[in-house]
Amino acid sequence: MSNTFDLHQPMQGFPMMGMLNCIVVEDNTKQSALLKDYIAKTPKLSFSGKCESAGEVFQLVTSHRADIIFWDIRLLDNKVMVRLKEAGYYPIVICIADKQEQEEKETEIDVFSYLLRPLSFERFLSTMNKIRDYLSTTIYIHHRNNRFVFVKSEYKIIKVKFEDILFCEGMKDYTQIHVRGRAEPILTLNNLKSFSFKLPPEEFIRVHRSFIVSLTHIDSIARNEIYIGKKIIPIGDSFKDDFYQIIEWNS
Incomplete structure (x- = not known):
């Protein structure tokens, strides 16, 4: 560099x-x-x-x-x-x-x-x-009370509402943002850790080295797996304690 x-x-x-x-x-x-x-x-x-x-x-x-x-x-x-x-x-x-x-x-x-x-x-x-x-x-908006984030994807700048994000999946240097009502995920050149900085921590939680989920959109949890629509997301061993503590707080 x-x-x-x-x-x-x-x-x-x-x-x-x-x-x-x-x-x-x-x-x-x-x-x-x-x-x-x-x-x-x-x-x-x-x-x-x-x-x-x-x-x-x-x-x-x-x-x-x-x-x-x-x-x-x-x-x-x-x-x-x-x-x-x-x-x-x-x-x-x-x-x-x-x-x-x-x-x-x-x-x-x-x-x-x-x-x-x-x-x-x-x-x-x-x-x-x-x-x-x-x-x-x-x-990157680091002083915000807004309910969205702008991300660059290929040749477009796309406005993504936090309330519409189902989950995010890390793919090495990229992140796939899965949004409700959209058939294909939005692909952005940010790794998952970098993209996590943009998400409200009270609404999103990292549950695996490759996944961040929206607490709002979790349908069910069983056998250390999270179900969001048809997607099954594993809960990583190092993330279990924090995740289940948050679930307990909201139960």
Whole structure:
């Protein structure tokens, strides 16, 4: 991947992308200063502030309408992300970690990518390129109270209402979005994890490494299988506890 990051160039089929507001969650002064410098050097990125604890994140994101959070892995807090999503904010999280921390610490937060220590501008630009590629495949609305998402599929931009999504199926680098009233699924160039960022977490749940389902459209559950219309979706072993807990809460 090239390390050039030119957001001044319009993306094919999309209007010019505006500034992306960034905040840094880091209690290491040297590293936070380094990230601030990298953000300042990168076109279309704007430094909106920093904090040294997870407790300050909600106020900083909402007051500055932050698009990207550079978040030290030691300070991650899933409760903050849940609160942000409930308020309609879906920032992209870039986790700062070394290799050992990345392997050892499990997180429930939807981390878009990891920026490994020691920090370097080359690694920073590579991570920003991932974001640019991601944003070029969809219109990503990270401050929303709307009930739909726009996705790019082949040569079209399709508006998909959340209430119409039955389930999503991951196919390596693609996701099939199965929509009621539509014979064929919508195919978009987002992997399942990336596409999951766009879905309201209170309405959709990942039940298998290859499937996300709409709780609204589940017809029945039997023998660790979910029935949605004629489709039978398996429940993966690592997803069972969370899924059945949600079912119990709604019983």
